[in-house]
Structure formats: structure tokens, C-alpha cells
Amino acid sequence: MIRILVCQKWVAPEGDSRGASHSPADRAALELALHIRDRAEDQTEVIVVSLGGPGALHGLRDSLARGADRALWISGPTDLRSDAVAAAIHSAVSTHLVEIGVPDWVICGDYSADRGSGSVPAFLAAFWDAEQALGLVQVTEHSASSLGAVRRLDGGRRELLSVSSPAVLSVEGSVATLRRATLARELAAATMEISEATAPLGPRETPVEVTAYRPRARMLAAPAGQTALERVRSITDTATAAAHGETVALTPDEAAERILTALRDWGYL
Amino acid sequence: MPDSPMPDNPMPDNPMPETPFFEVVVVGAGPAGSCAATVLARRGVSVLLIERGPFPGSKNMYGGVVYPRILDSLHPEWWEEMPIQRWVTRRSTMVLTENQAVTIDFRSQNWGVPPYNGATAYRPDMDHWLASKAEAAGARLLTSTTVTGLITDARGQVCGVRTDRPDGDVACRMVIACDGVNSFVAKEAGLYPDLNPANFTLGVKETLGLSRSVIEERFAVRDREGVDIEILGGTQGVNGGGFIYTNLDTLAVGVVLKLPALAAQKTRPEEIIAHLKSHPGIAPLVEGGEILEYSAHLIPEAGRSMMPQLTGEGLLVAGDAAAMCLAAGIWLEGVNFAMASGMAAAETAAEAITAGDVSKRGLAGYEKRLNSSFVLADHDKLSRIPGLVLSDRVQHQYPQMIANVVERVFRVDNPQPKPGLRKIFAEERKRAGVRLRDLARDGWTGMRGFG
Ligand SMILES: Cc1cc2nc3c(=O)[nH]c(=O)nc-3n(C[C@H](O)[C@H](O)[C@H](O)COP(=O)(O)OP(=O)(O)OC[C@H]3O[C@@H](n4cnc5c(N)ncnc54)[C@H](O)[C@@H]3O)c2cc1C
Numbered sequence: 035m036i037r038i039l040v041c042q043k044w045v046a047p048e049g050d051s052r053g054a055s056h057s058p059a060d061r062a063a064l065e066l067a068l069h070i071r072d073r074a075e076d077q078t079e080v081i082v083v084s085l086g087g088p089g090a091l092h093g094l095r096d097s098l099a100r101g102a103d104r105a106l107w108i109s110g111p112t113d114l115r116s117d118a119v120a121a122a123i124h125s126a127v128s129t130h131l132v133e134i135g136v137p138d139w140v141i142c143g144d145y146s147a148d149r150g151s152g153s154v155p156a157f158l159a160a161f162w163d164a165e166q167a168l169g170l171v172q173v174t175e176h177s178a179s180s181l182g183a184v185r186r187l188d189g190g191r192r193e194l195l196s197v198s199s200p201a202v203l204s205v206e207g208s209v210a211t212l213r214r215a216t217l218a219r220e221l222a223a224a225t226m227e228i229s230e231a232t233a234p235l236g237p238r239e240t241p242v243e244v245t246a247y248r249p250r251a252r253m254l255a256a257p258a259g260q261t262a263l264e265r266v267r268s269i270t271d272t273a274t275a276a277a278h279g280e281t282v283a284l285t286p287d288e289a290a291e292r293i294l295t296a297l298r299d300w301g302y303l
Numbered sequence: 304m305p306d307s308p309m310p311d312n313p314m315p316d317n318p319m320p321e322t323p324f325f326e327v328v329v330v331g332a333g334p335a336g337s338c339a340a341t342v343l344a345r346r347g348v349s350v351l352l353i354e355r356g357p358f359p360g361s362k363n364m365y366g367g368v369v370y371p372r373i374l375d376s377l378h379p380e381w382w383e384e385m386p387i388q389r390w391v392t393r394r395s396t397m398v399l400t401e402n403q404a405v406t407i408d409f410r411s412q413n414w415g416v417p418p419y420n421g422a423t424a425y426r427p428d429m430d431h432w433l434a435s436k437a438e439a440a441g442a443r444l445l446t447s448t449t450v451t452g453l454i455t456d457a458r459g460q461v462c463g464v465r466t467d468r469p470d471g472d473v474a475c476r477m478v479i480a481c482d483g484v485n486s487f488v489a490k491e492a493g494l495y496p497d498l499n500p501a502n503f504t505l506g507v508k509e510t511l512g513l514s515r516s517v518i519e520e521r522f523a524v525r526d527r528e529g530v531d532i533e534i535l536g537g538t539q540g541v542n543g544g545g546f547i548y549t550n551l552d553t554l555a556v557g558v559v560l561k562l563p564a565l566a567a568q569k570t571r572p573e574e575i576i577a578h579l580k581s582h583p584g585i586a587p588l589v590e591g592g593e594i595l596e597y598s599a600h601l602i603p604e605a606g607r608s609m610m611p612q613l614t615g616e617g618l619l620v621a622g623d624a625a626a627m628c629l630a631a632g633i634w635l636e637g638v639n640f641a642m643a644s645g646m647a648a649a650e651t652a653a654e655a656i657t658a659g660d661v662s663k664r665g666l667a668g669y670e671k672r673l674n675s676s677f678v679l680a681d682h683d684k685l686s687r688i689p690g691l692v693l694s695d696r697v698q699h700q701y702p703q704m705i706a707n708v709v710e711r712v713f714r715v716d717n718p719q720p721k722p723g724l725r726k727i728f729a730e731e732r733k734r735a736g737v738r739l740r741d742l743a744r745d746g747w748t749g750m751r752g753f754g
Contacts, residue, residue: 052358052431216470218323220445 036078036178036199038067039137040102041123041154043112044084044093045147051089056096058207059143065210066173066203067141068101074178079103081131085122085233086112099215099223106130110233116150118236120157126231136162138179138199144169144206150239155204165201171208319454319463319474325351325443327652328464328475330450330488332359334638335622335645336481337433341377342649344440348656351473352434352442353466355449360430363483364508364598367548367555368421368531369429370639375418377646378436382419386428388550389529390414391421393522396633397584399536399545403706404584415528423529423548423555429638453478453491453618460662461492461617477617477661479648481641484601486611486624494611494620500562502605504543504630504693507572508557509580511592515552521588522549533633535692536702537579541568542693545579546635547588556580556589559602559635561693572599602637604630604693607686613673614666619648627678631685631752632692640678647672688752696741704735 040063046054056064064082071078082097084090085108094105108126127134140162142155152169159166171192172184180198186206187193197203215223259265284292297303327343329336332354340352356362368391374381392415398405414420438444454463454472463474480488484503489495513521522530534545543560558575565572580589603609603626610626613619621627622641629636651669655661673679691697711727732742 052361052427214468217445217448217466217468217473218470220448220468221323221443224443 036071036074036076036138037134038070038078038080038139038141039127039134040064040067040080040082040097041140041142041158042082042084042093042097043143043146043148043150044086044090045112046089047147051092054089054092055147056093057143057145057147059145059205060147061143061212062205062207062209063141063143063203064097064100064102065212066205067139068213069210070139070176070178070181071103073176076178078178081106081134081137083108083123083127085110085114085119091228094228095223095226096215098226098228099220100213101215101219104131105226105228106231107228108231108233111238112148113239114233115237115239116153117157118233118238119154120161121236122233123154123158124161125234130229130231136164136200140164140200140202142202142204144204152204155202159202162200162202164199165197166203167195167197167201168204170195170203170205173203173205173209319472322463322472322474323351324474325349326476326656327351327479327649328353328450328473328477329442329479329481330464331480331482331622331624332356332434332437332444332446333363333430333481333483333622333641334433335624335641335648336479337430337437337645338374338377338642339479339481339621339645339649339652340437340442340444341433341440342646343653344437344442346649346653348653350437350442351475352437352444353448353450353464353473354434354444354446357447358427358431359434359444359446360425360427363426363430364506364600365426365637366506366508366546366557366635367423367425367550368635369424370421370636371642372418372420373639373643373646377642380417382417382422384432385422385424386432387422387424387527389423389524389527390419391423391531391548392528393524393530394421395530395532397532397534397537398702398705399534399582399584400703400706402583403710404582405706405709406584421531423531423550425550433642450482450488453488455616459616461615476656477619477652477666479645479652480618480620480624481622481645481648482624484603484623484626484628486620488618489611489620489624492615492618494613494615494618496611499605499609500566502603502609502626503562504559504602504604505562505565505572505599506557506559506602507576507599508555508597509576509594510550510596510598511554511556511589512595513552513554513589513592517591518549518552518554524549527551533635534579534585535632535697537582537585539568539570539575539578540699541565541570541575542695542698544632544692547585553595554589554592556585556592559604559630561604573597602630602635603628604689606630606689607679607682610682613670614663616663617661619652619666619669621645621648627682629681629685631688634685640681643676643678644673647676647678685752687748691745691748691752694745696737696745700735700737704731704737707731707734 042056042060067080071080080102081104082102083106145152170183171186174182183195185193257265257268259268326348327350329340329352340350343350393410395408449467450464452465456462461478529549532547541560542564545558548555621644627640627644655665708731
């Protein structure tokens with residue numbers, strides 16, 4: 035039996051349950067899991083896990099409706115620090131879903147709808163001593179035990195990865211579009227059983243205060259000039275700056291060369 | 304799967320054994336649909352309430368004043384729970400010309416205490432609350448699901464609906480269509496003979512953010528008191544009207560525009576709202592308001608004359624889907640008509656299911672119920688009023704005439720002595736080009752409707 039664990043966070047903006055949702059990344063995580071299951075030759079099970087208040091149950095039911103096989107709700111505060119979230123998930127799965135052992139795949143969204151740190155998957159990989167492939171933008175080909183993926187790197191670069199289970203993956207929303215629930219399944223999900231666990235109290239996320247960007251003040255000499263206009267001119271350099279401009283008729287190659295030469299001459303390159 | 308066949312029911316169980324089955328499917332969780340589902344669930348009928356939005360009210364808009372006394376029987380003491388913004392204790396009717404405004408203003412503190420009269424409320428709050436009541440009564444609510452078709456049996460009897468979900472069919476004994484204006488369900492069932500654009504108005508609304516204290520100061524209200532202003536004129540020559548309603552910390556400012564007139568004039572509705580907001584009588588009220596939301600929706604304006612057949616084989620139509628919104632000048636009431644017709648449809652459906660006859664004949668009690676309630680009584684009484692209010696004379700000639708008369712009555716033209724009211728009226732009537740015969744005819748129509 036292959037077991038895929040999907041970790042999702044149900045976020046209600048400003049506590050209003052009407053706008054609550056999983057992030058597109060969390061949704062893509064579930065779809066990837068369902069896709070692997072549907073194409074697997076071996077028997078495969080998708081289990082969704084969510085840590086949070088009772089609102090998380092809505093999210094889990096939504097995932098059950100869309101095709102997850104089982105669900106585990108870990109009741110606990112939504113502002114636990116990432117390592118505490120991962121510890122709670124690891125411990126709840128180990129004690130409440132003993133039969134799973136180390137899951138073959140743990141798939142998470144790259145970010146939750148409240149834009150957390152994105153570091154829960156890395157901690158999960160550490161707890162389960164599993165491989166990790168994080169920030170995936172594409173999953174190319176897969177079997178139940180290995181997959182190829184593309185990861186975004188800084189500077190617009192991409193990395194091609196080949197990952198084998200057991201592994202923790204985190205995916206961006208672009209990886210897959212989550213399927214809709216069939217009508218019968220949507221109705222049935224309302225009464226499906228959801229296992230429950232309680233998260234141990236752990237350290238909370240320290241709230242980061244976000245303020246407007248203010249560059250540091252720098253000491254500058256007062257501009258020269260007798261009148262306000264002269265001083266403005268001296269700051270802005272409008273009168274002295276030479277106007278660069280000429281009209282030339284050139285072939286595209288020559289024009290490119292000419293532009294580069296001019297930029298070099300004017301000190302831009 | 305929820306399936307609770309009623310005892311001694313002569314009707315066959317699920318006609319499509321593979322599909323989920325409910326005795327009644329209600330399409331649309333607006334006020335009509337949620338009230339219908341509540342009544343049915345309380346009668347022990349298994350009911351599925353299908354809503355296309357992610358939650359009830361998420362897709363809905365209206366001006367902003369609701370008259371919930373019809374809920375006295377369904378949710379006694381509704382005022383304790385209903386998520387309202389303000390209780391309307393001031394009602395004003397304004398007649399605008401380009402630079403004049405005549406206002407009749409009424410205030411009653413009686414409307415600020417139970418059982419109240421009108422209230423301003425946000426649709427996402429109110430519809431959500433009404434639907435939660437239906438769920439609490441035992442109805443199943445299915446959101447993010449659009450009904451895309453009716454399923455009929457060999458006899459043409461409705462026996463299910465098709466939705467946009469995968470494997471999305473639902474079987475049922477009958478359907479109540481509460482899917483709002485331009486009802487797709489009623490049209491598909493052939494209950495609307497024809498749809499004439501002249502029967503609709505377009506309602507557009509801006510929600511403007513202002514602080515609570517500024518609203519209370521400008522509109523002269525305190526605590527949870529609120530104001531309802533209905534406006535004639537100020538729509539840049541497009542036949543229609545305007546409104547301003549106060550919420551706790553927002554204002555609803557909007558216009559209702561006759562569709563053919565709007566199309567002919569080629570003016571954008573948002574320009575008309577901007578024009579209304581810049582009127583000297585309106586600008587000081589809305590100044591500094593931050594636009595938080597802009598929305599638009601059709602209104603079935605022609606009342607009785609555009610109503611479809613209300614009953615089909617296994618089908619009832621309620622609320623705006625049946626054009627039951629009352630748009631009669633000083634009254635723009637749709638929510639209470641929707642709630643009442645939804646409840647009447649549900650009572651009829653519950654009886655028909657118990658009797659084992661959901662055919663058109665078995666559902667005939669619906670129209671009788673509506674006829675004996677305010678829903679069709681008000682529509683019958685006021686059937687000529689929408690036409691009168693939107694007529695060219697009322698829209699383009701009378702406002703100028705009224706404003707000029709009032710201006711002259713209060714103008715002190717010394718050394719001229721004060722002219723008599725009759726003289727002013729006769730002169731201004733002529734100046735506005737209003738023929739006495741038309742005035743008398745319109746007066747008579749108004750008297751008969753409003754009287
Ligand atoms: C600008 C404007 C101002 C108004 N002002 C007022 C006012 O101040 N006071 C007042 O009482 N009335 C007012 N009305 C009228 C009032 O909004 C309507 O009469 C009332 O909402 C009708 O209720 P309903 O339940 O029949 O339909 P709706 O409120 O339109 O609800 C229909 C529901 O059905 C759902 N639906 C539609 N099609 C489908 C489908 N195929 N499948 C599933 N779900 C579907 C919709 O999402 C919606 O939730 C105003 C209307 C407008 C447009």
C-alpha cells in the first residue's frame with residue numbers, strides 16, 4: 035500500500051469563514067496526490083491532514099469531497115511556529131495513523147493562504163528523515179515511487195530534479211488544477227468520518243511588523259545657489275545636463291553597435 | 304445519501320436510482336430559496352438547496368433596505384438575530400432637476416424599536432443568515448454548484464436537475480425555481496412566453512466607505528438609526544430613479560435605469576452615478592466616500608404584466624425568478640416578496656408531496672396562496688404604477704414643474720407681491736409643457752394605484 039499524505043492549511047481571512055480557503059498551492063498538492071493515486075498500479079491511499087481550529091474541518095471535508103480517502107484533523111492554534119507545526123503533524127500521524135509508518139510521499143503547498151514561512155515541509159522532511167524537493171513548479175513524469183520535477187531557483191533559473199520516495203514535496207499552484215467534487219461525493223463528504231488529534235502546545239510564530247519602506251537619512255551638503263530656483267537647478271542638474279540626441283540612419287546591426295557605443299560614452303555602461 | 308420518503312406516499316421513490324435523490328430541489332439560495340427550503344425542511348420534506356456562489360449571498364446585490372416582517376412567523380423575533388446594519392427611521396423622497404431638489408422627509412422613532420419596519424442589511428450577511436436557518440432546519444445546502452438544466456420524465460414532468468458538477472444530476476419529485484431575475488429554470492421550462500427588455504431596469508450601485516460618525520452627522524441619525532432616500536430625476540435624462548441608503552459605515556448610492564432608454568442614450572451607468580453624486584443636493588452627503596464596491600444587476604420592473612406562469616409540471620417559480628419584485632416608484636421591495644413567495648411555494652410543495660400529486664394541477668394552490676397574500680394583492684393594486692413612474696412625463700416634465708413651483712412659492716420677489724399658488728402652478732405647468740388632460744390622467748392612475 036502506497037500512502038500519500040497531503041498537508042493543507044484552511045485559512046479564513048479576518049476570521050470570516052465565508053471567505054475561507056486553501057491556497058492554490060495547497061490545492062495543487064492535493065491534485066498531485068490524487069493524480070499519482072489514480073495512475074498508480076499499486077493500491078494507493080491519499081490522506082489529508084490539517085492543523086487548526088474547527089474551521090479546518092471544512093477544508094478537510096472539501097478535500098474528502100474532491101477525492102481524498104481519509105482525513106486527520108489536528109486541533110491546535112493556527113499561529114504555531116513552523117517547526118512546531120511539523121512536530122505536531124509528525125507526532126499526530128505517528129500516533130493516530132500508526133499503520134502508515136513513514137509516508138511514501140508527503141505533499142504540501144509551497145505557501146498557505148496566509149502566506150506563512152513556507153518552511154513546514156523542510157521540517158517534516160527532517161522529522162521523517164526523508165528526501166525533500168521544495169518549491170516545485172512542475173512535476174514532469176511520475177510513478178508511485180519516483181518522480182521528475184522542476185524547481186524554481188533564484189534569478190529565473192530552473193533545476194530539474196529526480197526524486198524517489200519517501201520524500202517530502204512542496205508545490206506551487208502551477209503544478210496542477212484541483213478537480214471538482216462530483217455531486218454525490220460532495221453530499222457524502224458532509225458526514226464522512228474525520229480522525230482527530232490534538233497538537234501539543236508549541237512555540238508561536240512571532241508576529242512580524244510590516245511598515246512602509248523608509249530609506250535611511252543621509253547627510254548631504256546644501257545645494258549651491260543664491261535663489262531657490264538656482265538651488266533646485268543645482269540639485270536636479272537640469273540646466274547643465276547635455277541633451278543626448280542625434281538622428282542616424284543605420285542597419286539594425288550598426289544601430290545596435292551605435293547604441294552600445296553611445297551608452298558607453300555617456301557613462302551608462 | 305439523504306432520502307426520507309414520507310410515509311404512505313403513493314409516489315414512486317427515486318426515479319433515477321443511481322443519482323442522489325431529494326424530494327424537493329430548490330434552485331438558488333437567495334431570500335426566496337432559503338425561505339422555501341426552511342419551510343420544507345421544517346415540514347419534514349427532504350430538500351436540497353443549490354446555490355451557484357461559494358456561499359449564499361456572495362453573488363447577490365440589491366439597493367439595501369429590507370422589510371422583514373414577513374419573517375414574523377418563520378423566525379419569530381428575527382430582529383434579535385438578523386445581521387442588519389441600521390433600522391430605517393427616516394424616509395425621504397427627493398425630486399431632482401439639474402440644480403434643484405424638493406425633498407419630502409419623514410421620521411418615526413416607532414420604526415427604531417421592535418418589531419421595526421425596514422432595515423439596511425448587506426446581502427452576503429443576510430442571505431448567509433437565511434440559508435443557515437434553512438440548514439439548521441435540516442435542508443442540505445450545496446454551494447459552488449450551478450443548475451444547468453431540468454430533467455423531465457416521459458410525461459414532461461420535472462423529476463430532477465442537471466448541475467455543472469461532474470456526475471451532477473440530482474433526482475427529485477419537484478423543483479422550486481428561486482434562481483432570480485431572468486430565471487434560466489423558468490425559461491427552460493417554457494413558463495416565460497417572451498422576454499421584453501423594456502420590462503427590465505438595470506440597477507447599479509456604489510458602496511461608499513465613510514466613518515460612522517460622519518454618516519450619523521450628515522444624515523442626522525444616531526446609534527443604529529438609518530435613512531432611506533428614494534430619488535426621482537438625477538439620472539441624466541435616462542428614465543429611472545436613484546437611491547441612497549445608510550449602512551453602519553458605508554453608504555449605498557445607486558440608480559435604476561430603464562434598459563431601452565439607457566441603450567438609446569448610450570451613457571455609461573457609472574457616469575450616471577457620478578453625475579448623481581455631483582448634484583448639489585447629493586454631493587454634501589457623499590463627499591469623501593471611498594468607493595469600496597461597484598455592482599450591477601437586472602430588476603424585473605414590470606410587475607404583474609411580465610410574470611411567467613407560476614406553476615409547471617413538478618415546478619414552481621418564486622421571487623425574482625417569477626418577476627415578483629415590486630418596483631413602484633416610492634417602493635422598491637423585492638426581498639420581502641421573494642421571501643413570502645418562497646414560503647408559499649414551499650407550503651404548496653409540501654402539501655402536494657403529501658397528497659402525491661406534484662403535477663401542475665396538484666400545485667395549483669400556489670397561485671391561490673399568493674393571490675390571498677400581499678404578494679399578488681400589491682402587484683394587482685399597483686400594476687399600473689411602474690409604467691407611470693417610468694413614463695416620460697413623470698421622468699422629464701413633472702420634476703421640473705414641481706421644483707419650479709416650490710421655488711416660486713418660497714421666492715420673495717419684492718417689491719412684487721406674492722403670487723397665488725394657483726397662478727404659479729398654471730404658469731409652471733404650461734412652461735413644462737404638461738397638458739392638463741395628461742396631468743389629470745396620471746393623477747387618476749396614481750390615485751387608483753396608490754389610493
Ligand atoms: C439595484 C437593486 C436594488 C434593489 N433594492 C432593493 C431594496 O432596497 N429592497 C428590496 O427589498 N429589494 C431590492 N431589490 C430587489 C431584490 O434584490 C430582489 O427582488 C431579491 O433579491 C429577489 O430575491 P430572490 O431570492 O428571488 O432572487 P436573488 O436574490 O436574485 O437570488 C437568486 C439566487 O439564485 C442563485 N442562482 C441563480 N441561478 C442559479 C443557478 N442556475 N444555479 C444555482 N443557483 C443559481 C443566485 O446566485 C442567487 O443566490 C433591488 C434589486 C436591485 C438589482
